[in-house]
Amino acid sequence: MTPLSKFQFALAVGSSMLAVTAPVHAADGARWDDGIGSYVGIDTRLFNVGGTFAGLVNPNANRLTFLFDHGDHFHGIGSYSLTGTAAAPVVMATNVNNRIPEPYTRVSPATSAIPLGNTGTGDYAGHWVSGVLGADEPTYGYSHLGIASIQSLDGLDGMNGLGDVLFHSSGNRWSAAFQGVTVGLKLVNATAGLMVGFGDSLNVFGSSQPYALGNSGNFESLPIFYVANTAAAGTYSAEFQLVNLGNNGNVRDSGSFFIDFSVAQPVPEPQTWAMLLAGLGMLVLLARKRRRAD
Numbered sequence: 439m440t441p442l443s444k445f446q447f448a449l450a451v452g453s454s455m456l457a458v459t460a461p462v463h464a465a466d467g468a469r470w471d472d473g474i475g476s477y478v479g480i481d482t483r484l485f486n487v488g489g490t491f492a493g494l495v496n497p498n499a500n501r502l503t504f505l506f507d508h509g510d511h512f513h514g515i516g517s518y519s520l521t522g523t524a525a526a527p528v529v530m531a532t533n534v535n536n537r538i539p540e541p542y543t544r545v546s547p548a549t550s551a552i553p554l555g556n557t558g559t560g561d562y563a564g565h566w567v568s569g570v571l572g573a574d575e576p577t578y579g580y581s582h583l584g585i586a587s588i589q590s591l592d593g594l595d596g597m598n599g600l601g602d603v604l605f606h607s608s609g610n611r612w613s614a615a616f617q618g619v620t621v622g623l624k625l626v627n628a629t630a631g632l633m634v635g636f637g638d639s640l641n642v643f644g645s646s647q648p649y650a651l652g653n654s655g656n657f658e659s660l661p662i663f664y665v666a667n668t669a670a671a672g673t674y675s676a677e678f679q680l681v682n683l684g685n686n687g688n689v690r691d692s693g694s695f696f697i698d699f700s701v702a703q704p705v706p707e708p709q710t711w712a713m714l715l716a717g718l719g720m721l722v723l724l725a726r727k728r729r730r731a732d
Contacts, residue, residue: 467507467582468591468601473570473660475582476538477505477591478621478651478680479612480689481517491520497529502621502680502692503612505588506538510600511607513540516695530693537696539580549576551673551700552583554665561638566701568663583697585651586658587621588612618686621657622648624679626694632674635662648681654689663699671703 467475481498497518505512516536522528535541544550553575558565571581592613594601605613625634625643633641634649636659642649651659665674680692 467509467579468594468604469507469584469586470570470579470582472584472658473582474584474586474590474658475507475579476515476585477507477512477588477612478585478654479503479505479512479588480614480616481514482611482614486520490524491527492524494520494524494527498693500688501690502619502682504585504678504680504692504695505612506540507582507604510603512604512612515540516693518693532693532695536694537698539577539698546576547700551698552577552581554663554674554699554701557667558664561640562635562662562664564667565664566667566669568661568699583663584658584660585623587652587654587656589615589655590658616654616686616689618684619654619689620683621651621654622681622683623651623659623661624648624681624691626677626679628676629674631665631669632676632699633664634676635664636660637662648683650683654684663697665699665701669701671701674699674701 469475479502481496481501481503483496484499486492486494486496497520498514501518503517504515506515513535514533515538516532519530519533520527521530539549539552552568553571554566554568556567556569558567568581568583571578575581588605591601591605594605625648628643634643636642636649651657663674663676675696675698677694677696679694682689682691
């Protein structure tokens, strides 16, 4: 593993969120064609730079970090952060930018959650499932729910030629190889009825055990979030943490982060509308007969 002392410090704060320089969908992600929108890396920054907590130990140092692809830079989602004062800092196991879609984009209900509107097929029949949305949808970028090792970007030109740029962003803060690590996805909490599958492995969090995404150097996984097609309309949320299931005790678990989904009020089928209209017509006729009888 590359010595941590060789990495340059480029961000201020006790959170790992980078400065926003462009709209969320200004550029496609490096691997959006593969459904991959987020990556897992190790935070190699030892100390915070600038702000209230400048010079203090970075609480994310050597932790797994959930990184959302913003075209030519990452946002760390739900990383550890510091609050309080420099003299008495308090370590928090998450930060203010701890949700997908990201909180700063939530300017309307349409941008506050990812719709579960696709009809499931095969093993997922009878369910509303997640999937990449149309490019005109407000949460299109966030619907690329696939997760991969950051090492998959090493030397990759990718879409818009940004794959390798992304890999080396923030002064190589995230690009260190980490051996002896099996990355696990741990479900901390979820709205009742929301389930997660990977391929033909359904409801992988039916037990309390983390789901192994794979070896830190080469994994990629495409989760499918789903609810029954009879599920009540509303918001469904899942809280996760990345955990180290391997034998490299130097790599620590991540902070917690959330992914929010929405289920719309079902639209009645045409035959249902016909039955409702027929029933309404019968009520009108009965009302008229009563008036005549009176």
